[in-house]
Every structure is written in C-alpha cells, then in structure tokens.
Amino acid sequence: MTLRLSDTGEVVCSVTLDTFYPGYLHIEWKCGGEKSTEVLSSQELYEESPDQTSFSVCSQVRISEDSLRCPESAVHISWEHEYTNTRGQQTRSIRDQDFPWRPVVDDLQAPPCMYHAVPAILQCHISGYYPDAVTLKWFRKNKRTLELCEETDDASIPKIKSTKNADNTFSCTAQLMITPAVKSHQGAEYICQVEHPSLEKAVKKSAGGIKMLAKPQLEPIGKTLLDGMLVQFSLHLHSFYPKDMKVKWHRGEQEHRKGVKQGTKHTETFTEQEDSLFYMISECCILGYGFTDPEYKLYVTWEHEAMEGPETRTLCVRDLPWSPCVDEIFVLRLEDQLRSCMMCCITGYFPDKLSVSWYKMENGVTSPVQDSEDIATKIEPHKRKNMTFGCTAVLHFTPDAKKDQGSEFICRVEHPSLEHPIERSSGPLCILRQGEEE
Structure with a gap:
C-alpha cells in the first residue's frame, strides 16, 4: 500500500494487484478502528496483460485528514477473487514505524x-x-x-x-x-x-x-570621614548572581610619577538576599590629604560574569560631599573713623585647603583688598566638628565716610571641591558719622 498527500489535504492510498484471471476482484476499503464497518468509495483501474492471460488492477481511495486524528486510525483493504476463491488483505496504521509523516x-x-x-x-x-x-x-x-x-x-x-x-x-x-x-x-x-x-x-x-545570571546594580558610592584624616569609600552593589565579584581600588598620582596607579587595600562583605541574589559592600580607606590636589583621583573597578565588561567609577575631590558652606557676611556697626570689622563664617569643608580673598567694589570697579594700616584680614580656625573643618574670615578696617560710603566688600571662597568660587557681599556700606544714630 502506498500513501501520498494530495493538494486538497487528503491521503491518497493505492494498492496494485496483478496476475489474476478472469479480470474482476471484489475490493473493500475501510478506515478507522478495528471495528469500523463503513466501506469507503474507491476507484479501480483494470488492465489486461499483453498475452491476454491475466489482469492487474490499481485500487485507489481518498482518506480525509479528520479520519487520521486518533492513534487507532488505520486504513484497511481486503480483496476477493470469486473465481479462484482467493482472498487477501493489507492494513496501514498511523502508528506504523514507516508512516511517512511522523513529526x-x-x-x-x-x-x-x-x-x-x-x-x-x-x-x-x-x-x-x-x-x-x-x-x-x-x-x-x-x-x-x-x-x-x-x-x-x-x-x-x-x-x-x-x-x-x-x-x-x-x-x-x-x-x-x-x-x-x-x-x-x-x-x-x-x-x-x-x-x-x-x-x-x-x-x-x-x-x-x-x-x-543577574547583573549587579550600583548604588551611590558612600563617603565617610574617619579619625586620622581618613576618608572611607563604600561601593554598594546589589541584586547580582552568582556571588563571584572582582573589585579593584586604585589611586592615580599626578606629580613625579604621573599616570601611575597604585593599588589600594580594601575589604568586601557579601550578603545573600531572600531572593538568592547577592549584596556586596567593598570599602576602601585612604588619607584625605591627597584630595588637596584637584587632579588627585581614586578609581574603583568591578567585574562580574553578568556584565558585558568591567565598569569603573572615578572619584575626585569634587565628588566629595564636604564643600564649604559660606554664610552671609556679618557687618558690625560702622562709624566714621572708628575701627570695626565684618566676618564671614565658613563651615563643613574637607580637606583643609581653603582660600579666602577679599575684594572692594566702589563706583562699579572691583579691586582686591590689600592689608594696610586701615585694613587687615585674617582667618580664625574653628574646632573640628563632624570631622570637617571650619573657619571665620575676618576683615578689620577703619571706615571713612567720605570714600567708603556705599561701597561693598566681597568675600570670595575657593576650595578644591568647588568648580567655581563662592562669593558673599556685604552690600552697600552704611557708615554713620560720629554721634549719628542709625
């Protein structure tokens, strides 16, 4: 029995029988389970041999796709030659090993x-x-x-x-x-x-x-001031898997060995989260005096299997959270020809490298203040608070009502953590003549 698929989606089953005489066979096709009784309509084509001593027949039937949807589906053909009392049959099952359309x-x-x-x-x-x-x-x-x-x-x-x-x-x-x-x-x-x-x-x-895999997520890098002028940096990475993580801290020198990167000691702490992901803190402590140089840099690099490649963050003094907080200038009572002062309080900075300059603006012209008999400047350090530094910039001067009235003093503060200086103004000076009330 041969099988082929037609363009209409049916299976065409064919059987050829030969060498029988006289030329008629009773042929029945059935499809379904073993107990199927429905006889299918088929087509037979008979041919006589050239010597007219025997016949052959090709019997063909079409089986619908729906008829083959169950595992018990089978096509059965039986034939009988009444003149010689010869019978035969053949069955093809969808479960046959040679079924041509197994997935x-x-x-x-x-x-x-x-x-x-x-x-x-x-x-x-x-x-x-x-x-x-x-x-x-x-x-x-x-x-x-x-x-x-x-x-x-x-x-x-x-x-x-x-x-x-x-x-x-x-x-x-x-x-x-x-x-x-x-x-x-x-x-x-x-x-x-x-x-x-x-x-x-x-x-x-x-x-x-x-x-x-789970790619590590970066939290803001922590910065903490410690005793001994130490700065502790903390790299927080969370929600990564597997646990293996490579972290390197190194610092770059900018002076006689420009470009040299020195490895820095650090410690790692790992914690497994409830979702089986990991959390890591890598801590590195360095002396803070290096940050007095605006070009001084600290590098941290981490690498993990889930990342496309290592990532690096660069830290410099401008990444530190301890920029100076500069108050408004406080001006004492000003009287003509009487020694007085004004002061500007500066707090919360690190490292201890602060530059304070005073300027005087009169008639639209600003010029730096030079110490003289009439003017003197000084810096009064504060006691350290919260590991940061503070000071008060003081300007002592003897006001002259004729030339100083309406002029302004400007206090300019510079620090490595600042991209631009911070300036505070006294506002136009109001100088009282002796005996004059405000």
Whole structure:
C-alpha cells in the first residue's frame, strides 16, 4: 500500500494487484478502528496483460485528514477473487514505524544563560507531520519535581498555529515565554513534549539546566570621614548572581610619577538576599590629604560574569560631599573713623585647603583688598566638628565716610571641591558719622 498527500489535504492510498484471471476482484476499503464497518468509495483501474492471460488492477481511495486524528486510525483493504476463491488483505496504521509523516522535532532552542527578571523565549520547531494534530506541552524539572507549565505571571505559552508546507505536510514552532528568577530557575530544566497520533511515545526535547545570571546594580558610592584624616569609600552593589565579584581600588598620582596607579587595600562583605541574589559592600580607606590636589583621583573597578565588561567609577575631590558652606557676611556697626570689622563664617569643608580673598567694589570697579594700616584680614580656625573643618574670615578696617560710603566688600571662597568660587557681599556700606544714630 502506498500513501501520498494530495493538494486538497487528503491521503491518497493505492494498492496494485496483478496476475489474476478472469479480470474482476471484489475490493473493500475501510478506515478507522478495528471495528469500523463503513466501506469507503474507491476507484479501480483494470488492465489486461499483453498475452491476454491475466489482469492487474490499481485500487485507489481518498482518506480525509479528520479520519487520521486518533492513534487507532488505520486504513484497511481486503480483496476477493470469486473465481479462484482467493482472498487477501493489507492494513496501514498511523502508528506504523514507516508512516511517512511522523513529526520531526528539532532540538530545543534556549539562550545559553538567562538573566534575572529579564524575559526569555524557549522554542522548538516541529515539521513534516500529518495530520495537523500535534499536542505540545511544556514541563519544568527541578531537583525533585516535574511540573506542567501553565499560564502564570512569569510564564506565557502562545497558542500553536500550524503552517502548511509545499509537500502538504505541516510545521509549527512551540514557544514558552518566561521571566526567570534566580531562586526558582537556577539549574531548572525545561522540557518540550510533542505528541501526535503517529507517535507511540511522545518526543521530548530539553536544553539542559538553566544557567542564571543577574547583573549587579550600583548604588551611590558612600563617603565617610574617619579619625586620622581618613576618608572611607563604600561601593554598594546589589541584586547580582552568582556571588563571584572582582573589585579593584586604585589611586592615580599626578606629580613625579604621573599616570601611575597604585593599588589600594580594601575589604568586601557579601550578603545573600531572600531572593538568592547577592549584596556586596567593598570599602576602601585612604588619607584625605591627597584630595588637596584637584587632579588627585581614586578609581574603583568591578567585574562580574553578568556584565558585558568591567565598569569603573572615578572619584575626585569634587565628588566629595564636604564643600564649604559660606554664610552671609556679618557687618558690625560702622562709624566714621572708628575701627570695626565684618566676618564671614565658613563651615563643613574637607580637606583643609581653603582660600579666602577679599575684594572692594566702589563706583562699579572691583579691586582686591590689600592689608594696610586701615585694613587687615585674617582667618580664625574653628574646632573640628563632624570631622570637617571650619573657619571665620575676618576683615578689620577703619571706615571713612567720605570714600567708603556705599561701597561693598566681597568675600570670595575657593576650595578644591568647588568648580567655581563662592562669593558673599556685604552690600552697600552704611557708615554713620560720629554721634549719628542709625
């Protein structure tokens, strides 16, 4: 019995019988289970041999696709030659090993590794099958359990749609869309199971255990002042997997060994989170005096399997949170020819490298203040508070009502942490003549 697919989607079954005489056979075709009694309509073409001593016949029947959708489906032909009392039969079952349209199941395609909370797609291509009656199931196998995959918040199974091929067989691609998590998916194995009426046993394909990765997330780098003029830097990385992490701290010198990077000691602390991801703190302590140089830099580099490559952050004095806080200028009572002063309080800075300049603006012209008999400037340091530095910039002078009235004094503060100087103005001076009340 030969089988072929027609363009109309039917199976054409043919049997050729020969060498019988006289030229008639009683032929019956049936399709279905063993107990099927329905006789199918068939076509027979008889031919007589050239020597007119025997006949042959080709019998053909068309079987609908729906008739082959169950595993018990079979096509049965029987024949009888009444003149010689000869009988015969033949059966082809959809479960026969040589059934020509059993599904071909490709290897399961999956990413070599999956990332925590990042959607991923697993897919399996199935081709060359007939009838269009494949059933697909997805399973997830953990260490001890095998569970059927269903639609959930982190898994989606698109509906399968078969496409017809040029040879009238069918193809489809099974997909499973998941959003994996390290805790539940590390090492898990997904299995695509393909069932078809022509298969005695389902075909199963697996990509092996899943390798999970989670890219480290960076928090703002912490900076803390410690005793002994030390600055502690803390690199916080969270939500990464696996645990292995490479961190390097190094500082760059800018003087006689320009460009040299010196490794710096540091410590790491790892914590495993409830979701099986890891949290790490890397701490490095260095002497703060290096930051008196605006070009001085500290580098931290970290590298992890889930990253495309190492990442580096560069830290300089302008990344420190201890820029000077400059108050408004406080001006004492000013009387003509009587010694007075004004002061500007500056706090909260580190390192201790502060520059204060005074300027005088009169008639729209600004000029630096020079110490003289009438003017004297000084810096009065504060006691350290919260590990930072502070001072008060003081300007002593003897006001002259004739030339100083309406002029302004400006206090300019510079520090390595500042991109631009901070300026505070006294505002126009109001100088009282002796005996004059405000």
